[in-house]
Amino acid sequence: MENFITLLLVIIFAPLNMANYKCNKESPPRVPKYHMMEKCHRSKLGIAAKANYSTLTSCQRLGIEKKALALNFSPPNAVKEGDEPLEYTCEVLKCAEADGGLSLVNDTRYDYYSIYARPIPNVNATCVPATGMFYLLTTRHNFSQAVQECANISAVLADITSEQRTDTLAQVLAGASVDAALVGLRRTNESSFQTLNGDALDCTTYRAWAPGHPRRHAAQYDCALITRQRTWRSVACKGKHPVLCELVPGGPYKRGSIFASRRHKSNVFSCSTFFSAHQKFRALAPEKVGHNKNAKLPMAKILQYPELRVNPFRDRICKVFSSSNDGDCTFEDFLDMMSVFSEMAPKAVKAEHAFRIFDFDGDDMIGVSDLREVIERLCGPDLKLSDSEIQQLVQNVLEEADLDDDGALSFAEFEHIIDKSSDFCHSFRIRL
């Protein structure tokens, strides 16, 4: 277990040493993130491009370049069984799976990633390749209701301020036999229209106003529709119309959707390991466990496990493995913990759990506050770092590892650090 701590130090402090030979590369533009949605699955939706890459980061770059909404990536350590030989390790996809993942298939060689971290709520969401996922509400709503209805499905009123968007979204309307739908353009006073993220329409040159639009009485004609004839019309926000929503990428993972599927595959335990784990579990509370297979031990008991007692992240480890999320563990939870910390567990599985352990606020990113917490815990109460020293360390970590400069580490960025740390697998473990 000391190894584990050393490793964390390696991960956290290695960037300090590397800062010396930093290249003068331009910082990459702000880009969408691909979130792991299902391990051991592959989407059969249309492929925009494919390549043989050994790292997820390279595959993600290809995705960004092709404006892919999702991707299949085969990590080097994936189980490559079955008859079909692997053609390419990275497939970037034009569309993301809608609810139910109808064309998602079991494939132990690949993991499926999507820019929509939440499962897409409705099978009837429409994909516009290289643009996004949209949902047309055919029931009529006024503007404020429309905003609510879109928010209800993690969406906003659609952005139509490009020719490509207006053209393809008009086809979506035509396909559903809807004449016109409310979109994300609005004027609040005499000034010109604004998109919902606050950009004035004047910032772009593209317009598709129907003849006579936008109508002059700004206070009255304060909202906009897209029509199936590929034009825009100004209307009153209080009027009711069908609504065109655009799903928002990102958002927190749905708990359990990511880690569930490989779970059984990573628990490759020999019988003796299984019994040894059960013995240890029972030893923590013989009176409670006895022969009761479903006994659940409170976190305080689990923390008495010798390997955990000295670990600065012990409570986090319990919480991450606890199926009730409160740190209490059943034997199955405990077995999962032992499995992930065992030598046999693949690096990718360890990395996912390490990420969750460090993501204290559970927002699916290791942000500044998470990094501070990690550093404070690693240093313990004895080594008192000043606030500015901690700040500096956080800064160094971000400078090295935060590839998209958004002030936090995504799982992909975290995985990238781990890829560079050769002894991660050996260190992130507990001996049974």
Ligand SMILES: *[C@@H]1O[C@H](CO)[C@@H](O)[C@H](O)[C@H]1NC(C)=O
């Ligand atoms: C891609 O790499 C795999 C092995 O990882 C190999 O089997 C396959 O032939 C390669 N594909 C191409 C097109 O080179």
Ligand SMILES: *[C@@H]1O[C@H](CO)[C@@H](O)[C@H](O)[C@H]1NC(C)=O
């Ligand atoms: C994929 O695997 C899971 C678990 O092994 C199984 O429940 C499911 O039915 C499988 N799905 C398909 C489409 O084979």
Ligand SMILES: *[C@@H]1O[C@H](CO)[C@@H](O)[C@H](O)[C@H]1NC(C)=O
């Ligand atoms: C999707 O569309 C079909 C056909 O219009 C409809 O019958 C079905 O109820 C819709 N599903 C959902 C979840 O809205």
Ligand SMILES: *[C@@H]1O[C@H](CO)[C@@H](O)[C@H](O)[C@H]1NC(C)=O
């Ligand atoms: C949003 O969803 C909730 C619960 O699913 C539902 O009760 C409500 O009517 C929906 N619409 C709005 C506008 O909130």
Ligand SMILES: *[C@@H]1O[C@H](CO)[C@@H](O)[C@H](O)[C@H]1NC(C)=O
């Ligand atoms: C219109 O609204 C914007 C912000 O909503 C404000 O900054 C601007 O001064 C307003 N213009 C007029 C003419 O009221």
Ligand SMILES: *[C@@H]1O[C@H](CO)[C@@H](O)[C@H](O)[C@H]1NC(C)=O
């Ligand atoms: C939209 O409709 C709701 C309910 O019908 C109403 O409360 C709200 O004031 C309306 N909003 C506008 C801007 O007319």
